[in-house]
Amino acid sequence: MSVPTITLTESDPTGIAVDALVVGTVQGPDGLALAPGAETVDSAFDGGLVDLLRLLGASGKADEVVKLPTRGAVAAKVLVAVGLGKPAADGGVSSEQVRRAAGAAARALSGTAQAASTLSTIDLAAAAQGTLLGAYAFTSYKSEPGDGPLGEMQLVTSDPAGQRDTLEEATAVAEAVRTARDLVNTPPNDLYPASFAERAAELGRQVGLEVEVLDETALREGGYGGILGVGGGSSRPPRLVRLRYRGENPKAKVALVGKGITFDTGGISLKPAPNMDEMTSDMAGAAAVVASVVLAARLKYPLEVVATVPMAENMPSGTAYRPGDVLTMYGGKTVEVLNTDAEGRLILADAIVRACEDQPDYLIETSTLTGAQVVSLGKRTAGIMGSDEFRDRVATFAQATGEGGWPMPLPEELRADLDSKLADIANVTGHRWGGMLAAGLFLSEFVADGVQWAHIDIAGPAFNTGSPWGYTPKGATGVPVRTIAAVLADIVANG
Ligand code: BES
Ligand code: MN
Ligand code: ZN
Secondary structure, three states: OOOEEEEEOOOOOOOOOOOOOEEEEEEEEEEEEOOOOOHHHHHHHOHHHHHHHHOOOOOOOOOOOOEOOOOOOOOEEEEEEEEOOOOOOOOOOOHHHHHHHHHHHHOOOOOOOOOEEHHHHHHHHHHHHHHHHHHOOOOOOOOOOOOOOEEEEEEEOOOHHHHHHHHHHHHHHHHHHHHHHHHOOOOOOOOOOHHHHHHHHHHHHHHHOOEEOOOOOHHHOOOOHHHHHHHHOOOOOOEEEEEEEEEEOOEEEEEEOOOEEEEEEEOEEEEOOOHHHHHHHOHHHHHHHHHHHHHHHHHHOOOEEEEEEEEEEEOOOOOOOOOOOOOOOOOOOEEEEOOOOOOOEEEEHHHHHHHHOOOOEEEEEEOOOHHHHHHHHEEEEEEEEEOHHHHHHHHHHHHHHHHEEEEEOHHHHHHHHOOOOOOOEEEEEOOOHHHHHHHHHHHOOOOOOOOEEEEEHHHHHHHOOOOOEEOOOEEOOOOOHHHHHHHHHHHHHOO
């Protein structure tokens, strides 16, 4: 998939000879106004740019794109005014506003060869990320690729030399998000446990990670009852992938775990047909942690990061596990399966126990785990559970990166509803109340004492079933790669 080339320029934006020049607009207290960076462009229009844009109906609201031919007023052929939305009380705009506007502009520029942007004078990293993420398109399965994304983007800055590292890091993070999106968007007939494991292993090898792949035989020998149970209904057997990065003088050991259900039919507790195709995204947590450990290596974080990634396809068949089965998980706990559609927690239990054997300081697990997450927090806000302090820390970064997330409790009283008449625990409660929290409580049973951990339920945020917005295309979003990257960077800085 082609990626726009991003370069830095010190040039005055009026003199850059490109097809399109992007400037920011805001919804100020008196209506439309120009964002910082557009000053000389406005002068080139004799100070009349705001009036002109108003005539064209511009308001400065987020996701608004208004194009006008420049007819020689500036060197660029077309001016693209993109809305940042309402500024804060002090007149400033946030990184996320810049990222979204840059993304909206990049989407509006698909098919354009050369562009430049002044959004980078507000926040260069956000402008770069927004451009790279907004220009993303997954066209591998199209016979006619169409317009193709934006070709080249020059970002205006007063200090290109001083901003080179910032650009490099922002680009690496955006690359990781794009990798996660590619994996999630790949359809389930091509991305199944063995092929997913092979792609994850290859990504790991490219950056020198230690790679371990357990196939069905190794899983049986190891006693991974959760992964084998869930994966048993499919003709395509399950896998457990481990990717290990060890940075120099690691400051902490971080375990990452992600749900890798390559397709979730529900199994014998079959899902209804409408929208079942969206369950191609049920491995988004796995994709995010694979991309994140690769990113940690690329950015040479002084950390030890190990991703433990269970992969299975949840299918109904003569060999499928049943409601009523009891599974013996890795580590020996037994689970009564009352609903085969609550499969994610079963493969995750095995993976969490395995990850905790390494005695990590922190464990971040992420999964498209419950429809209840979408009911309680909507499509764009992840539910974050875990040990109190670390949960809040992860939620802070989910919000800071603009990915969105909110801390949620693990109410003790729900635990009794997971009691099993037969086994140590059941995989579902007998009711619908607090379904996201009950799933979190189930997972908590498998986390070793003393490990600070967070569970990020991304059932809604991982996959955009609506229209594109900001830098978020239809389909895979790459959430929560940027949250994980920000938490890792914070652990590097603060322990
Ligand atoms: N993969 C689904 C959760 C999901 C739902 C993800 C919607 C994305 C969008 C998960 O495996 C599932 O089926 N969960 C059940 C749990 C229930 C049986 C307790 C659910 O949420 O209905
Ligand atoms: Mn399910
Ligand atoms: Zn699932």
